[in-house]
Amino acid sequence: MALDSKTPKGPLKDKWTSYKNNIDLVNPANKRNIDVIVVGTGLAGGSAAATLAELGYNVKAFAYQDSPRRAHSIAAQGGINAAKNYQGDGDSSYRLFYDTVKGGDYRSRESNVHRLAEVSANIIDQCVAQGVPFARDYGGMLDNRSFGGVLVSRTFYAKGQTGQQLLLGAYSAMNRQIARGKIEMFNRHEMLDVVKVDGKARGIIARNLITGEIERHSAHAVVIATGGYGNVYFLSTNAMGSNATAAWKIHKKGAYFANPCYTQIHPTCIPRSGDYQSKLTLMSESLRNDGRIWVPKNMEDVMAIREGRKKPTDLSEEERDYYLERRYPAFGNLVPRDVASRAAKERCDAGYGVNATGEAVYLDFKSAIERYGKEQAKLKGINNPSADKVYELGQAIVEAKYGNLFQMYNKIVDEDPYKTPMMIYPATHYTMGGVWVDYNLMTTVDGLYCIGEANFSDHGANRLGASALMQGLADGYFVLPYTIGDYLSSDIRTGKIPTDTKEFDEAEKAVTDQINFFVNNNGSKSVDYFHKKLGKIMWEKVGMARNEKGLKEAMAEIKAVREDFWKEVNVPGTADEMNPELEKAGRVADFLELGELFAKDALNRNESCGGHFREESAETDGPQKGEAKRDDANYAYVAAWEYKGQPADAILHKEELEFNDIELKQRSYK
Amino acid sequence: MNLTLKIWRQKDANDKGQMVDYKVTDISEHMSFLEMMDVLNEQLINTGEEPVAFDHDCREGICGMCSMYINGEAHGPDRGVTTCQLHMRMFKDGDTITIEPFRASAFPVIKDLVVDRTSFERIQQAGGFISVNTSGNTQDGNAIPIPKKDADDAMDAATCIGCGACVATCKNSSAMLFVGAKVSQYALLPQGRVEATDRVQNMVAQMDLEGFGNCTNTGACEIECPKGISLENIARMNSEFMKANLKG
Numbered sequence: 001m002a003l004d005s006k007t008p009k010g011p012l013k014d015k016w017t018s019y020k021n022n023i024d025l026v027n028p029a030n031k032r033n034i035d036v037i038v039v040g041t042g043l044a045g046g047s048a049a050a051t052l053a054e055l056g057y058n059v060k061a062f063a064y065q066d067s068p069r070r071a072h073s074i075a076a077q078g079g080i081n082a083a084k085n086y087q088g089d090g091d092s093s094y095r096l097f098y099d100t101v102k103g104g105d106y107r108s109r110e111s112n113v114h115r116l117a118e119v120s121a122n123i124i125d126q127c128v129a130q131g132v133p134f135a136r137d138y139g140g141m142l143d144n145r146s147f148g149g150v151l152v153s154r155t156f157y158a159k160g161q162t163g164q165q166l167l168l169g170a171y172s173a174m175n176r177q178i179a180r181g182k183i184e185m186f187n188r189h190e191m192l193d194v195v196k197v198d199g200k201a202r203g204i205i206a207r208n209l210i211t212g213e214i215e216r217h218s219a220h221a222v223v224i225a226t227g228g229y230g231n232v233y234f235l236s237t238n239a240m241g242s243n244a245t246a247a248w249k250i251h252k253k254g255a256y257f258a259n260p261c262y263t264q265i266h267p268t269c270i271p272r273s274g275d276y277q278s279k280l281t282l283m284s285e286s287l288r289n290d291g292r293i294w295v296p297k298n299m300e301d302v303m304a305i306r307e308g309r310k311k312p313t314d315l316s317e318e319e320r321d322y323y324l325e326r327r328y329p330a331f332g333n334l335v336p337r338d339v340a341s342r343a344a345k346e347r348c349d350a351g352y353g354v355n356a357t358g359e360a361v362y363l364d365f366k367s368a369i370e371r372y373g374k375e376q377a378k379l380k381g382i383n384n385p386s387a388d389k390v391y392e393l394g395q396a397i398v399e400a401k402y403g404n405l406f407q408m409y410n411k412i413v414d415e416d417p418y419k420t421p422m423m424i425y426p427a428t429h430y431t432m433g434g435v436w437v438d439y440n441l442m443t444t445v446d447g448l449y450c451i452g453e454a455n456f457s458d459h460g461a462n463r464l465g466a467s468a469l470m471q472g473l474a475d476g477y478f479v480l481p482y483t484i485g486d487y488l489s490s491d492i493r494t495g496k497i498p499t500d501t502k503e504f505d506e507a508e509k510a511v512t513d514q515i516n517f518f519v520n521n522n523g524s525k526s527v528d529y530f531h532k533k534l535g536k537i538m539w540e541k542v543g544m545a546r547n548e549k550g551l552k553e554a555m556a557e558i559k560a561v562r563e564d565f566w567k568e569v570n571v572p573g574t575a576d577e578m579n580p581e582l583e584k585a586g587r588v589a590d591f592l593e594l595g596e597l598f599a600k601d602a603l604n605r606n607e608s609c610g611g612h613f614r615e616e617s618a619e620t621d622g623p624q625k626g627e628a629k630r631d632d633a634n635y636a637y638v639a640a641w642e643y644k645g646q647p648a649d650a651i652l653h654k655e656e657l658e659f660n661d662i663e664l665k666q667r668s669y670k
Numbered sequence: 671m672n673l674t675l676k677i678w679r680q681k682d683a684n685d686k687g688q689m690v691d692y693k694v695t696d697i698s699e700h701m702s703f704l705e706m707m708d709v710l711n712e713q714l715i716n717t718g719e720e721p722v723a724f725d726h727d728c729r730e731g732i733c734g735m736c737s738m739y740i741n742g743e744a745h746g747p748d749r750g751v752t753t754c755q756l757h758m759r760m761f762k763d764g765d766t767i768t769i770e771p772f773r774a775s776a777f778p779v780i781k782d783l784v785v786d787r788t789s790f791e792r793i794q795q796a797g798g799f800i801s802v803n804t805s806g807n808t809q810d811g812n813a814i815p816i817p818k819k820d821a822d823d824a825m826d827a828a829t830c831i832g833c834g835a836c837v838a839t840c841k842n843s844s845a846m847l848f849v850g851a852k853v854s855q856y857a858l859l860p861q862g863r864v865e866a867t868d869r870v871q872n873m874v875a876q877m878d879l880e881g882f883g884n885c886t887n888t889g890a891c892e893i894e895c896p897k898g899i900s901l902e903n904i905a906r907m908n909s910e911f912m913k914a915n916l917k918g
Contacts, residue, residue: 054803070734071733123806125808126804126806126808128811129802130802130861131824133822135821138818139815140815142811142812159825161829164831172798176799187791239728239729273700279730281729281730408731411748526712578781
């Protein structure tokens with residue numbers, strides 16, 4: 001099947017407007033006869049469910065957690081971008097579009113990104129109207145901060161809990177519709193397959209996670225909003241339950257999976273401390289507004305610090321290597337995430353890591369605390385303040401900005417980051433790749449949509465900070481409600497979709513068979529045993545730097561782990577009860593397939609772009625020496641994979657990317 | 671360190687349930703409490719026993735899913751943290767740790783340490799929202815200036831994660847800190863004032879219907895709240911409720 005992005009004709013800036021003017025609409029009376037299933041209730045799913053219900057569709061929403069409010073969007077810290085230009089610093093929709101395409105290393109679809117930038121400003125207005133308590137300045141106006149990869153301040157925030165507040169906003173909009181009976185909410189339910197009838201998505205099979213009951217749900221369209229697949233690495237900043245099952249199941253039913261190798265390794269996470277570690281914790285990128293990243297210049301100091309003979313605060317300015325400021329003077333500590341992560345890896349690989357594992361660098365707030373302290377002293381009219389007074393005043397400002405993050409760090413690491421620099425190291429955080437969708441956010445299966453992190457569309461090969469929240473809400477509030485209506489307008493005479501059909505029978509049987517297999521297998525190893533093995537292969541061979549040899553080995557090793565899993569996995573308990581191990585088994589089974597496709601995609605893409613760094617493709621000389629080298633002549637396409645039974649057999653379909661409004665350039669942050 | 675764990679085991683909602691003793695060894699002080707539970711569960715799986723079911727998800731203190739009652743305190747002995755952020759350095763080698771589910775008649779046990787908190791959902795559905803359509807065609811976000819203090823106070827109230835520690839802690843199983851936080855967030859913002867009367871009345875009515883107790887100003891909820899939600903929010907809700915009732 002040839003990929004058709006269905007991008008509207010016409011100038012870039014007019015595409016979305018003219019699209020909206022020309023689509024078919026469904027009249028309000030007919031909407032009452034149309035059902036839509038939304039799987040996942042994070043920012044994308046929650047906002048979509050609320051808006052579709054508000055428009056009049058009957059929505060069934062599904063979440064594996066006990067409440068929609070607990071979806072992992074809640075953990076996003078730093079902020080949400082919007083081209084409001086409240087700061088008058090030269091921002092515009094075009095600049096947001098440009099920054100996003102450039103930040104994504106020219107591997108995203110122009111038309112989708114431009115639409116995202118266009119609707120971004122409305123998100124802020126919408127959220128303010130919903131009562132989201134964004135930070136404000138003393139004049140009562142909305143405040144902004146800066147994020148990596150841009151030269152303007154366009155990030156709106158609510159302390160370090162922006163994701164929480166935006167999700168609670170979407171959740172409140174959902175609650176309003178649940179109260180009206182327009183959303184039927186299924187908490188503690190997990191989608192285990194999609195049901196296709198005559199080539200169209202017409203329902204799902206779900207498991208009630210309390211009773212174990214397998215349920216059939218039908219609808220005229222199905223929306224997948226289940227987030228990313230970062231947990232393929234076992235350790236990531238994702239929630240423990242975050243999984244790729246819905247996305248992978250639809251892939252196996254015909255939805256192409258795009259660019260799985262584009263994964264974001266976030267530069268500022270708390271380093272791992274031991275084998276028992278169950279997850280990694282992010283420290284918001286917003287900290288890079290005020291924190292400076294460094295390692296010692298001299299190896300003697302590195303060893304002294306590791307052995308506890310010296311403290312980081314003992315080192316003078318001359319003894320520190322602020323390597324981001326050194327390598328990238330224009331953007332400094334605010335280079336994009338992929339660049340910052342690789343730079344940290346480069347220093348640690350060279351032996352300059354500052355903790356026992358050798359995998360940590362410092363994030364230091366001393367300069368910021370002193371700068372703010374001096375400013376405050378001046379504002380308060382204190383002449384010749386003591387160093388302690390300056391520090392005290394400055395600390396209060398830093399605390400107001402990042403207090404919850406500092407507290408979180410203190411609780412985990414048991415060190416006070418106001419007194420000693422934080423230790424950080426990159427960790428898997430976000431997946432830019434995902435289910436392929438067209439301009440309508442529809443997958444290659446009719447009536448099957450995919451929104452938010454679960455799709456591939458807007459961030460190219462690298463996502464800029466504070467853009468995930470923007471995309472999730474844009475898709476759910478402002479894009480899908482239009483595009484899905486155009487599709488559903490042909491379904492007004494269809495009537496209710498029955499669930500007592502052979503398509504539902506078959507899908508349910510496959511789900512039940514797999515569950516029965518797991519609970520009866522009586523293998524010798526736990527689900528986590530396999531998940532950790534997979535994670536280790538992914539991190540070592542498909543992590544921050546990749547090469548042909550490693551990727552080929554990874555594919556073979558993942559296949560071997562998968563085969564062992566299906567022989568030896570041990571799932572205690574039964575199918576007809578709450579059984580967390582059974583839930584995990586199904587998710588890990590899917591990760592064991594996705595991981596191999598991930599490595600295959602990374603192997604195919606013999607260029608470095610964004611979060612995907614191939615060691616074979618780096619600049620060898622000149623001012624950009626060592627930086628990633630893109631290959632636009634051969635790889636300016638979206639790699640969309642079609643499932644053919646085994647991940648290694650997947651067939652590549654290319655969507656060539658056209659850049660009419662942007663000139664492709666080497667991404668330089670120097 | 672080596673520890674003895676006394677854990678509540680209950681097969682399902684109908685089972686009577688009981689405390690069961692377990693031993694874990696070689697626990698690192700750097701582990702989180704839930705990582706210690708992972709170690710126990712891995713041990714149980716490998717010896718053919720059924721692992722302990724407990725709610726957890728983000729493991730960074732924000733989703734509100736984890737919910738254990740540890741040594742008689744919601745989220746355990748540390749302050750300002752959820753169970754997933756509690757670290758084993760708070761315990762000593764040889765300790766016996768008692769682990770129970772959050773207990774309240776409005777939070778029935780589903781299995782082991784997992785409880786049903788959908789009563790909170792229904793309270794939110796009764797009025798925990800501003801009735802604005804999500805069309806995006808609202809006025810500009812800066813059209814109404816909001817004093818920084820009001821915005822900050824609303825944020826402090828909105829920071830509630832809906833875990834239910836306040837209910838589990840309260841001797842009356844009162845949900846007033848939870849409901850007060852939501853009522854306050856909206857009461858403090860001009861956007862929320864329009865529906866303030868109906869909101870507080872509907873949410874309080876639903877709270878009573880769910881079987882949560884009343885507030886007798888002990889203040890234990892405020893101390894155990896992982897997000898430090900202030901008792902002021904209960905006072906504000908009471909004031910809003912009185913005003914609403916006077917309006918009728």
